[in-house]
Amino acid sequence: MQYIILASGSPRRKQLLEHINLEFQVHPSSVGEAYSSGLSGRDVVRLLSMRKAKDVAPSFKESLIIGADTVVVFEDAILEKPEDADEATAMLNRLSNNTHQVITGVALCQTGTNNNITNTTTFAEITDVTFGNIDSAYLDSYVSSGAPLDKAGGYGIQDDFGALFVKKISGSYYNVVGFPLHSFYTEMKSFAPGVLPNLEVDS
Numbered sequence: 001m002q003y004i005i006l007a008s009g010s011p012r013r014k015q016l017l018e019h020i021n022l023e024f025q026v027h028p029s030s031v032g033e034a035y036s037s038g039l040s041g042r043d044v045v046r047l048l049s050m051r052k053a054k055d056v057a058p059s060f061k062e063s064l065i066i067g068a069d070t071v072v073v074f075e076d077a078i079l080e081k082p083e084d085a086d087e088a089t090a091m092l093n094r095l096s097n098n099t100h101q102v103i104t105g106v107a108l109c110q111t112g113t114n115n116n117i118t119n120t121t122t123f124a125e126i127t128d129v130t131f132g133n134i135d136s137a138y139l140d141s142y143v144s145s146g147a148p149l150d151k152a153g154g155y156g157i158q159d160d161f162g163a164l165f166v167k168k169i170s171g172s173y174y175n176v177v178g179f180p181l182h183s184f185y186t187e188m189k190s191f192a193p194g195v196l197p198n199l200e201v202d203s
Contacts, residue, residue, distance in 0.1 A: 108187065157173070
């Protein structure tokens, strides 16, 4: 059986993969996340997820490397992680009473006996998220907690206050958290059959 490596330090992605009983190691990529302006959100997450996976791949032989990246897109603009509380507040006010897209890209890399990359694939998942009106007191409390600063778009749907902002979603909930589990499992069945034995349901 191949070793499985998650090239991400995201605690949310780690928790989601543990949720499906996947056995893996965490080895975060340190590669930069810069990209050319003009790229679509889908292209950005596929580019960055593959960059992360390829950055980590040479450190592991006969392994499957998982890279991932998530962006929030509103009115064709990519909303990165806010740099400070003021930027987080501005982002959330823009999203209030509006629908945005959460896009997660996943890259899979297989390595051989010489740590060389032998096979790769990427995919991206898009979920529409609609916010209701964000109460200013809730917004201030959420921003003051510091929670928005490590999240694209300035919120996490799994957070206490973040969950209150979301009126409805269309698509994968887990994609909004940071990793599209169903699409990942579907992709793995064709890309690396037999690598995920622990996904079998116990009888």
